[in-house]
Amino acid sequence: QVSELVQFLLVKDQKKIPIKRADMLKNIIREYRDAYSEIVKRADRTLQAVFGLQLVEIDTKRHIYILINNLPRPEGQHLCRDKEKEKMGLLLVILSFIFMKGNSVKDSALWEFLHLLRVYPGKQHSVFGDVRKLVTEEFVRQKYLETTAIPLTDPPEFKYQWGPRAEKETSKKDVLNFVAKMQSKDPTFWASQYSEAEANK
Amino acid sequence: NAVMAAQMTDAHRRFLQVLMSNGITEGSEARKLHQHCCETDKVYYAQDKLDDFISTINSHLQPLFMQIRKGLSEDDGTAHYAVVNLAETEVTKMASDYTEIELELFRKTMDLIIVSENGFASSTDILNLADQLKTKKMKKKEAEQVLKGFVEDKWLSEKNGEYTLHTRCIIEMEQYILSNYQDVARKCNICHSLAIQSQVCESCGIGMHLPCVRKYFRGQTERRCPKCNEFWSCDTP
Numbered sequence: 001q002v003s004e005l006v007q008f009l010l011v012k013d014q015k016k017i018p019i020k021r022a023d024m025l026k027n028i029i030r031e032y033r034d035a036y037s038e039i040v041k042r043a044d045r046t047l048q049a050v051f052g053l054q055l056v057e058i059d060t061k062r063h064i065y066i067l068i069n070n071l072p073r074p075e076g077q078h079l080c081r082d083k084e085k086e087k088m089g090l091l092l093v094i095l096s097f098i099f100m101k102g103n104s105v106k107d108s109a110l111w112e113f114l115h116l117l118r119v120y121p122g123k124q125h126s127v128f129g130d131v132r133k134l135v136t137e138e139f140v141r142q143k144y145l146e147t148t149a150i151p152l153t154d155p156p157e158f159k160y161q162w163g164p165r166a167e168k169e170t171s172k173k174d175v176l177n178f179v180a181k182m183q184s185k186d187p188t189f190w191a192s193q194y195s196e197a198e199a200n201k
Numbered sequence: 202n203a204v205m206a207a208q209m210t211d212a213h214r215r216f217l218q219v220l221m222s223n224g225i226t227e228g229s230e231a232r233k234l235h236q237h238c239c240e241t242d243k244v245y246y247a248q249d250k251l252d253d254f255i256s257t258i259n260s261h262l263q264p265l266f267m268q269i270r271k272g273l274s275e276d277d278g279t280a281h282y283a284v285v286n287l288a289e290t291e292v293t294k295m296a297s298d299y300t301e302i303e304l305e306l307f308r309k310t311m312d313l314i315i316v317s318e319n320g321f322a323s324s325t326d327i328l329n330l331a332d333q334l335k336t337k338k339m340k341k342k343e344a345e346q347v348l349k350g351f352v353e354d355k356w357l358s359e360k361n362g363e364y365t366l367h368t369r370c371i372i373e374m375e376q377y378i379l380s381n382y383q384d385v386a387r388k389c390n391i392c393h394s395l396a397i398q399s400q401v402c403e404s405c406g407i408g409m410h411l412p413c414v415r416k417y418f419r420g421q422t423e424r425r426c427p428k429c430n431e432f433w434s435c436d437t438p
Contacts, residue, residue, distance in 0.1 A: 003264060003265040003266055003288075006265055007265065007266075007267070007286065007288075010221075011296075011297045012297070014221075014222075014297060014298075015297060015298075046265070049209060049261070050209060050214070050217070050258075050261045050262065050265070051214055051217060051218060051221075052211060052214030052215065052217075052218060053218075069218070070214075071211050071214055071215050071218070071242075072211065072242070
């Protein structure tokens with residue numbers, strides 16, 4: 001049973017789809033429902049010991065889980081477990097922007113920022129393809145970004161924040177160090193972000 | 202047994218993660234990765250001991266019915282590595298990446314390839330299949346795109362408008378193919394692995410991989426079938 005659950009989780013995680021507890025119960029555990037929490041615990045232990053992945057609950061109300069990479073991240077390899085290095089690079093830039101701007105940005109501000117990087121919502125990008133879809137759908141679905149509607153706006157505007165996967169897979173400190181490196185400055189240059197990053201460890 | 206007792210280190214885990222996300226990894230890349238992982242996680246790097254390194258991982262994957270498997274390319278005999286699921290009863294790895302109708306097209310394409318003489322199916326034949334799918338008819342344009350996707354993801358490889366199974370597919374699905382296509386799937390007479398592309402003896406019908414044929418006939422003045430001893434009729438480029 002543990003091995004079946006481990007494989008189920010690995011397959012779901014391949015697509016970075018968050019896993020609902022209901023799916024785990026339905027698909028795998030069937031006759032063993034009473035032993036559910038023990039099976040999940042063992043599956044987590046196996047994932048950590050063999051794959052260096054950890055099962056983390058990101059929504060305790062609706063019982064939703066993701067697998068995060070437990071392996072120490074060498075310099076400059078943030079969030080990169082797979083070959084989608086370019087997408088992760090773009091994501092890191094977006095997360096940095098959001099953090100530096102006080103943890104929340106309006107969608108119009110985000111797109112203005114991406115304009116500077118020659119990334120446009122309306123245009124197919126040579127590496128990222130449909131960028132609007134990537135940012136507003138894929139990154140949100142994978143829980144890297146969270147988007148909420150800003151009330152009383154017409155036409156509706158949205159704000160972007162870090163999603164639970166981003167919170168678990170990277171840290172404000174890592175992101176600030178990235179920004180500092182890009183701009184050849186010391187992280188302490190941004191006093192309020194620096195103290196927030198230190199407090200957040 | 203010293204290998205069985207060996208512990209998994211972060212280097213092993215990192216290697217496994219990358220292998221899983223690559224789908225298929227070529228031999229020299231795997232060796233470089235072995236070195237990179239040992240250096241990154243500060244684990245002792247035993248040069249040229251990739252197989253031992255992999256055995257350690259495999260001993261821990263075994264209770265999960267998974268394995269890092271080595272397969273040889275049918276084109277040039279180079280080694281490739283893939284993480285396979287030994288308990289597979291169907292094409293479950295692909296199941297998470299493709300829709301029901303795409304999977305049906307793949308299965309039918311695989312049928313064509315395995316049943317064929319030379320291990321290839323022409324794009325015309327495959328596109329005709331698209332018309333007869335049970336799930337829902339697929340237009341030719343769409344089928345072309347789906348085929349392209351299979352090639353990009355390394356389930357199929359394409360040569361001159363014809364398609365065969367990619368080394369990745371063969372490594373991952375060898376068990377599935379051998380059990381589900383028992384009467385039709387051919388095994389190489391030399392290495393005894395599944396042979397999709399093979400040269401066949403005209404007299405007795407045994408098949409061999411092209412790289413295996415080359416190796417077998419190296420240094421032999423007369424090219425004769427290892428089973429029936431008749432002259433080997435196929436050319437070996």
